[in-house]
Amino acid sequence: MAEIEVIDSSGLLTEEELNEFIRHAGHLEHPREMIIDILRTVQKNHGWVPDSGIELTARILGLTPLEVEEIATFYDKIFRHPVGRHVIHICDSICCWSRGGEELAAHLQQRLQIEFGQTTADGLFTLLPSCCLGGCGKAPGVMIGQTFYGELTPDKVDRLLAELSQEAQE
């Protein structure tokens, strides 16, 4: 296992997180089971996972960056490019579709003036389509960060965006 002093976490992980990951990896017979945990923590701190985050994860776990990269790029909730402060995942699965999901998606794109996959000019919002978010009984819904918002209408979405914009200014 890599020695703690040779790893520079470059602010992607706190010193405490880095030490904990190294300690935990040392106790596991198969430390690579921690890949997603580390990538998610890097993303929580940094907003997305830069190349240095892939390299850091690899060093903690004794893997090559390529081995980490092929995992990171498989999952759609790991971001390998910069994203906005709030990532809006809008569910486009059948239950949301049946209750106005397409109209909601069109409204969000129009309101934010971006297409799917893009970030608003102020860097506040990124809009991504997502498969089922597990809120089928409260369709249509979106997930922002890891919070689910359901039973949405264009008006409710507008209020939600206004609240998040307001928070960002404070």
Add this chain to the structure above:
Amino acid sequence: MRDTPQLLFKNRRPGETVFMAGYRASGGYEALEKAFRQMSPAELRELVKASALRGRGGAGFPTGVKWTFFPADKPGPKYLVCNCDEMEPGTYKDGELLMADPHQLVEGMIVSAYALQTDVGYIFIRYAYEKQAENLRRAIAEARDAGYIGKDILGSGFDFELHVHGSAGRYILGEETALLNGLEGQRPNPRLKPPFPAVKGLFGRPTTVNNVETIANIPHIINGGAVWFKDLALTADGSGTKLFGLSGHLNRTECFELPVGIPLREVVETYGQGVWQGRKFKACLPGGASTPYLTPEHLDVALDFSTLEAVGSRFGTAGVTVFDDRTCMVAATLNLIRFFARESCGWCTPCRDGLSMVRWLLETIEGGRGRPEHLAMLKEQFHNISGTSFCALAEGAMGPLSGLLTHFEQEIVDHIEKGGCPFRS
């Protein structure tokens, strides 16, 4: 409304989560105490087999039979893995259960691990269920403090550790061997079977993978007995209760615990309070996105595994998604196929290329550019993909396509003949 015994939702209250004190007050951990003090692992396995519990993750394989494949007496590390990936559109029951009462799963994992003699368990949970993962971590900590997790549980000599493993959002992780690869930190492609996980699973060791609802039923079976559990179902072939997640064009879209074998009409009219906006029932997915449609002629069928198979559909996860009479079934199927095509891991050709082809065909037909030969091409793709893919993802995608071709072929023809979607104003 039926006076159905509430097992899994016994402690459910709006906006609340029950933890140790509330769980104990409702009889929580009595099953664990009974199992560890009075029952052998083999007796527990026999009990589960006698209960006729079938896996609640969608496939419906008898849980007790699955457990008999597991080499409980083999020395060395063995694993119990709980599948809480739950990313099938229309299915949100496990999320509801963990929001209401996470200790049920924790207790179920401990007694199941004891029955299988595995000393490590993982609960593999999807990215979107962060709150549920927090609930589980708290419940596990409480169970550890109570002496139910750790070394020498209740003086039995049995040790057990339980971990929560978070994922990062891909549907293929619900396939049990892809889940095992994902848990190991490998790229989550499905594995070739055999060897089955019971022989060579997590980290190459014997592993059993069960769904959340399946495991959460185990303490209730221990408390109530196999005969009681089996008799909760309304049909002779069924067993137990089931969490039904209602969605789509219903007036009430909630999750209910109902007896296995309840008629579809009762689910739609009583619990869903009928089709919304005064419209008529046109079709439904009875058990999640991968199940063939049911139509009005099926409203009186019993919702259980064998009855639904007999009418060409599947019970699946009992996520009932209803469509009203203004729904274009070509468009609905296109939505479902887009989901499966996007979530394909790309490992095998029928799934990667076949689903893309089906998506293109449905987009072309729905977009008004369909030609008569496209119907034949759709049928050809259905036959090419069915039974040929590496895992069940593409097979599941063929569920709604099968329903479209069986019950709504005329809608496809209408799109082609009219050069557009007849349902769009």
